[in-house]
Amino acid sequence: MNDDELKKLAADKVVDARGMACPGPLLEAKKAMAGLAVGGIMEVLSSDEGTNNDIPMWTKKMQYEHLGTVEDAGFWRLFVKKTKQG
Numbered sequence: 338m339n340d341d342e343l344k345k346l347a348a349d350k351v352v353d354a355r356g357m358a359c360p361g362p363l364l365e366a367k368k369a370m371a372g373l374a375v376g377g378i379m380e381v382l383s384s385d386e387g388t389n390n391d392i393p394m395w396t397k398k399m400q401y402e403h404l405g406t407v408e409d410a411g412f413w414r415l416f417v418k419k420t421k422q423g
């Protein structure tokens with residue numbers, strides 16, 4: 338997905354992890370993903386640049402789909418689609 342498509346995407350769950358240092362945003366995303374239905378989309382807001390590596394690696398390991406990342410004013414918006422139960 339391109340940046341414009343991502344910016345318009347309505348997430349089923351938003352995790353606001355801004356201000357948290359690594360591994361905080363990833364841990365919050367893991368907790369939130371457990372309550373998300375298969376096919377649901379989660380948006381993670383993070384001001385920690387390391388999250389841009391952590392979330393895509395985690396989604397690959399878990400076989401979820403990292404839809405993309407958009408940079409906003411001082412933070413990033415990362416989008417993940419839950420593709421399987423787990």
